[in-house]
Amino acid sequence: MNVTPTSTWDKKQLRSSRMQPKKKLKSNDVLDIRWGFLVIPAVLMLVIVFLAPMLGMLMNSFYLPAGPGQLSDTLTLQNYGKFLLDPFYLQILGRTFLLGFEVVVCCAVLAYPLTWVLLKYSPRVRGILTFLVISPLLISVVIRNLGWMPLLGDTGMVNSVLMGLHLIDQPLQLSSNMVAIVIGLTNAELPFMILSLSAVMRKIDPALEEAAENLGANAWTIFWRIIFPMTKTGFLAGALLVFTMTISSFTTPAMLGGHKVMVMATLVEQQISAVLNYGFGAASAVILVVVAVTFSIWSFRAERQGEKK
Amino acid sequence: MKKLLVNLFVAAVFIFLLLPIVYIVLVSFMATPVFAYPPSGFTLHWYQSLSPEFFDSLKVSVLVALGAAVLSAILGTLTALAVVRGSFPGRGVLMQLSTAPVAVPAVVIGVALYQAGLVVWGLTGVEVVGSLWGLVLAHTILGIPFVVRAVVASHGIFDVSQEEAALNLGASVAVTFRRVSLRGILSGIAAGTVLAFLVSFDDLPVALFIAPSDAPTFPLKIFTTIEFSFTHDVMVVSSIVIMLSFVLMGILEWLVGLDKIFGSEVR
Numbered sequence: 001m002n003v004t005p006t007s008t009w010d011k012k013q014l015r016s017s018r019m020q021p022k023k024k025l026k027s028n029d030v031l032d033i034r035w036g037f038l039v040i041p042a043v044l045m046l047v048i049v050f051l052a053p054m055l056g057m058l059m060n061s062f063y064l065p066a067g068p069g070q071l072s073d074t075l076t077l078q079n080y081g082k083f084l085l086d087p088f089y090l091q092i093l094g095r096t097f098l099l100g101f102e103v104v105v106c107c108a109v110l111a112y113p114l115t116w117v118l119l120k121y122s123p124r125v126r127g128i129l130t131f132l133v134i135s136p137l138l139i140s141v142v143i144r145n146l147g148w149m150p151l152l153g154d155t156g157m158v159n160s161v162l163m164g165l166h167l168i169d170q171p172l173q174l175s176s177n178m179v180a181i182v183i184g185l186t187n188a189e190l191p192f193m194i195l196s197l198s199a200v201m202r203k204i205d206p207a208l209e210e211a212a213e214n215l216g217a218n219a220w221t222i223f224w225r226i227i228f229p230m231t232k233t234g235f236l237a238g239a240l241l242v243f244t245m246t247i248s249s250f251t252t253p254a255m256l257g258g259h260k261v262m263v264m265a266t267l268v269e270q271q272i273s274a275v276l277n278y279g280f281g282a283a284s285a286v287i288l289v290v291v292a293v294t295f296s297i298w299s300f301r302a303e304r305q306g307e308k309k
Numbered sequence: 310m311k312k313l314l315v316n317l318f319v320a321a322v323f324i325f326l327l328l329p330i331v332y333i334v335l336v337s338f339m340a341t342p343v344f345a346y347p348p349s350g351f352t353l354h355w356y357q358s359l360s361p362e363f364f365d366s367l368k369v370s371v372l373v374a375l376g377a378a379v380l381s382a383i384l385g386t387l388t389a390l391a392v393v394r395g396s397f398p399g400r401g402v403l404m405q406l407s408t409a410p411v412a413v414p415a416v417v418i419g420v421a422l423y424q425a426g427l428v429v430w431g432l433t434g435v436e437v438v439g440s441l442w443g444l445v446l447a448h449t450i451l452g453i454p455f456v457v458r459a460v461v462a463s464h465g466i467f468d469v470s471q472e473e474a475a476l477n478l479g480a481s482v483a484v485t486f487r488r489v490s491l492r493g494i495l496s497g498i499a500a501g502t503v504l505a506f507l508v509s510f511d512d513l514p515v516a517l518f519i520a521p522s523d524a525p526t527f528p529l530k531i532f533t534t535i536e537f538s539f540t541h542d543v544m545v546v547s548s549i550v551i552m553l554s555f556v557l558m559g560i561l562e563w564l565v566g567l568d569k570i571f572g573s574e575v576r
Contacts, residue, residue, distance in 0.1 A: 035387070035391035035395035035397075036397040039387055039391040041384060041387070042387055042388045043388075045384060045450070046406055046410075046450065049422070049446050049450050053422050054413070054417075056421065056428065057417070057425075110322055110325075114322050117319055129319075130567075131567060135327075135555070135558055136327065138557070138558050138567075139551055140510060140511045140527070140528060140550065142511070142513055142531050143329075143330070143547045143551060144330065146333065146535070146543060146544070146547055147329025147330060148329050150332075150336075151328065187325065187326065187329065190325075191326070191571075195571060244412075247414075248415070250415065250513065250514040251528070251532075254513075254532075255532070255535075265414055265416045265514070268417065269420075272420050272423065278424060282420070285420050288414055288417060289417050292412060292413065293412045293413065296411075
């Protein structure tokens with residue numbers, strides 16, 4: 001990926017080589033060293049506005065509260081103990097993982113067949129459909145959730161249509177619960193899954209599928225024996241990306257969960273702005289960060305692995 | 310038969326993807342604040358009676374997002390170039406530091422900045438929490454990773470020998486940088502800046518902690534309004550944003566290509 005001779009080994013080679021014209025070496029050096037200085041404002045910004053506050057929060061997580069919005073002076077691990085020993089909070093952590101898992105499954109079930117079909121349309125149709133897949137990403141998540149709220153209510157359009165078609169007798173419970181959050185997040189993250197899958201699916205030779213079909217394989221066999229093995233890297237990258245975004249998300253659980261379903265992100269917000277327990281809020285936030293960053297690193301590695309192949 | 314089923318499936322997924330967006334636009338033109346069948350007639354009444362505070366929140370959001378996008382673009386581009394071109398120690402750490410905020414849940418960044426802001430206020434009296442410039446700085450942190458990644462990716466496909474050609478033909482380093490190097494990574498800078506703008510415009514959790522209460526951003530205004538009542542105003546202002554977004558999308562598709570913005574750089 002990096003084509004400039006940047007490593008020190010390369011530089012030494014360049015310097016010792018008599019073949020290289022002197023002028024080029026000098027100008028490259030100028031570009032090389034100046035960048036080191038120009039990066040100072042960005043580093044200052046990241047350290048002051050990101051790293052220092054994060055470390056401050058980590059510090060806060062080791063102090064017990066001394067009244068609302070106040071911290072005591074003694075260092076303690078009790079905030080973490082409170083989280084890890086109380087089934088109520090462990091349940092919230094478990095629910096967050098479950099939510100991530102459910103959204104990944106929903107996205108995969110919809111994205112796999114859709115992406116496969118999309119690649120078979122003519123380039124013109126595919127272009128339009130790709131535009132439609134990406135376009136929701138440019139619309140604020142708050143707006144998309146706002147649209148789901150009346151749609152999913154007991155008398156909302158989804159229930160009315162399903163009852164009108166006589167598929168159900170009674171309205172389904174679709175609002176202010178986990179189902180609503182899963183629907184909202186699947187809607188928000190499906191495009192990412194489709195993009196991840198289409199990056200790897202594009203490389204599969206369509207002749208493979210035809211050959212398998214001619215030899216009598218059904219769609220199920222073709223999927224499990226050909227498509228899935230060949231798209232595993234892209235699927236893993238997409239699944240981890242969707243999982244990480246889901247467990248980190250605040251807006252959709254806050255809007256569609258209706259104060260009833262709490263996940264890690266909404267717990268952190270509630271502890272800080274409603275309960276004013278800064279120590280415990282910080283500890284919950286640290287736990288969420290550790291989980292999210294772990295999955296992010298895994299996701300990043302999976303993506304890189306995919307690029308190598 | 311098989312073909313029909315396949316097309317039905319594709320249609321169903323697209324309906325699912327676009328349903329909330331289309332629903333808001335449709336309802337905003339209807340007489341009743343929820344969808345009624347048969348539709349009760351087309352009206353522009355709600356657009357005319359829209360409360361001006363929603364426009365104010367839109368203005369705040371656009372200004373904050375523009376500020377954050379420009380700052381992210383400058384800082385992110387410099388960082389990316391230093392990482393791919395520089396030869397100083399710690400470039401790996403720099404890359405990790407500048408892309409780390411994307412891995413941290415936004416609500417946590419909001420909490421961390423809120424607590425740090427209170428400490429700064431206690432020590433110096435400077436109000437970071439509840440200020441617009443504080444929110445711009447916070448959103449810049451969210452935007453930098455997107456610019457860094459997009460620029461690093463676009464630099465990967467940029468042919469550096471063009472620079473050597475320009476230098477050998479007698480162009481100065483400054484001219485070469487401006488006319489060759491910068492042009493080579495322009496698509497990356499553009500994609501990263503668009504993403505940084507969107508991240509800021511989209512953000513609720515950080516604004517919840519940092520935004521001033523008298524000048525809420527658009528997502529914050531919607532979020533706090535629906536806590537009390539689900540009015541037609543939120544549908545109408547959202548519908549306006551949706552229609553403007555689609556205009557913007559058309560322009561972006563025409564200028565850069567949407568798949569380039571999201572394809573090369575999913576996160």
